Amino acid sequence: MTPSDRLLKLLIGLAFLAASAALWWPIEAQAVRLKEIASVQGVRSNQLMGYGLVVGLDGTGDQTTQTPFTAQSVSAMLQQMGITVPPGTAMQLKNVAAVLVTANLPPFAQPGQAIDVSVSSLGNAKSLRGGTLIATPLKGADGQIYAMAQGNLLVGGAGASAGGSKVQINHLSAGRIPSGATVERGVPTPWLQLPNIQYDLQADDFNTARQVANAINQAKGAGTAEALNGRSVLVRLPATPGERVAFMADLENLSIDRGTPAAKVIINARTGSIVLNQAVTLGPCAVAHGSLSVTINSTPVISQPAPLSQGQTVVTEKADIQINQQPGSLIQMPAGSKLTDVVKALNALGATPQDLLAILQAMKAAGALQAELEVI
Known part of the structure; x- marks a missing residue:
């Protein structure tokens, strides 16, 4: 065999190895922080909802003949203020719209903290632009009031109509009030009283649960964490609140090898x-x-x-x-x-x-x- 033939066979062998390597070469694992793939059980936001009225509209409110609950809400509000509307009065309220107010109460929220609210029309109001939401209690799933919302709406749209023609940009029947609600009651979290917490993974994967437990034990000592199943990891906490906060801050930034x-x-x-x-x-x-x-x-x-x-x-x-x-x-x-x-x-x-x-x-x-x- 000549040197050129041996060189040719060597090149063919290298090409075969390069082509076949892709069939068995493992996929590189990705390293992510623990806070990106898991959450602490019980530490979550809660949804709040309330019914309210938006006033100060420029003739774009609900048509009370088709939405009678708007007139009923205005009448009930006026009675609370000491104003009695004569029975049978047909109120034409073009500047008022009935709305549904929603918000997310973040974990560890304390009384006096401001949160954002979203306001959506319930009736047939043409636009909520320029309106003001009057005091609206926001309730949780248990029926208790957790926040009070009030403020001027921000509507990211615009529109105009005349002579049967209409031009509209974006959506006009929904808006948002930044920092429009004040928290009146916080949701108690039991993680300060319990001796341990549980991390819940976003995806069911036994390998990732094992990697999380191993990373915590390597950083905080053997026996600190234990994988319960493919989604849950039990972690033992320090005794004092200050140590627990520092402990959780360290765990959030742990680098986890997710594997394949x-x-x-x-x-x-x-x-x-x-x-x-x-x-x-x-x-x-x-x-x-x-x-x-x-x-x-x-x-x-x-x-x-x-x-x-x-x-x-x-x-x-x-x-x-x-x-x-x-x-x-x-x-x-x-x-x-x-x-x-x-x-x-x-x-x-x-x-x-x-x-x-x-x-x-x-x-x-x-x-x-x-x-x-x-x-x-």
Whole structure:
């Protein structure tokens, strides 16, 4: 064997190793902070809701004939102020709108703290722009009042109408009040009284739960954390509140090795969006996909009788149906162990996202797509 032949065989061997390395080379793990993949059980926000009135509108409020609850709310508010509306009075309140006020009460919120609120129209108000929300109690799921909301609305839209024509930019029947509610009552959290807390992972993964427990034990000592299952990790806390705060601050910034995620393809059937994560792999397969279109044209045909024949004019329709099927060539798709290889193989088909919905499902059924399909 000549030196040139040995060199050729060596180059062929190196090329084979480079091509086959992608089939067995593991996917690099990603390091993230603990606060990004887990949350403390019981430390969460609570939803608040209330019914109120927005006043000061420029004739764009509710039409009381179609929304009688707006007039009833105004009458009840006036009675609380000592003003009695005579029974049977038809109030035309063009500057008032009934609204639903929502807010999120953050964890550890204390009385006097300001939170943002969102205001949405309940009736048929044309616009809430320029309105003012009067004092509205916000209640939780237990029916207790946790905040009071009031303030001027910020509406990110504009509109004008005249002579039957209308121009509108963005949405006018919803707005927001920054720092528009004051917390009146806090939600008690038991984490200061309990000897331990529980971290809940965002995804069910035993490997990630083990990595979280190992990282905490390595940073705070053996026996501090224990993985209960694929989603929960139990952590023992110090005794004093100050030590607990410092302890939790250290845990939030711990670097966690998530390992290899589960291969998953997310399909949105309504919009045609398709998202693949880095663990999706593709086996060798062959795909042929063609489009089928059916066109129906209907043309009216008038049958006119002869003069003095006492016949009737008849209108019929002539339908022309055409079926067009574009040929789909058989394309061989090589195996791909990386996301870039899978994307290149799918782009070689030249299919639209709607066509890829059917192609990916067929590839999954054939065993060529190593991933879980999830339709949202």
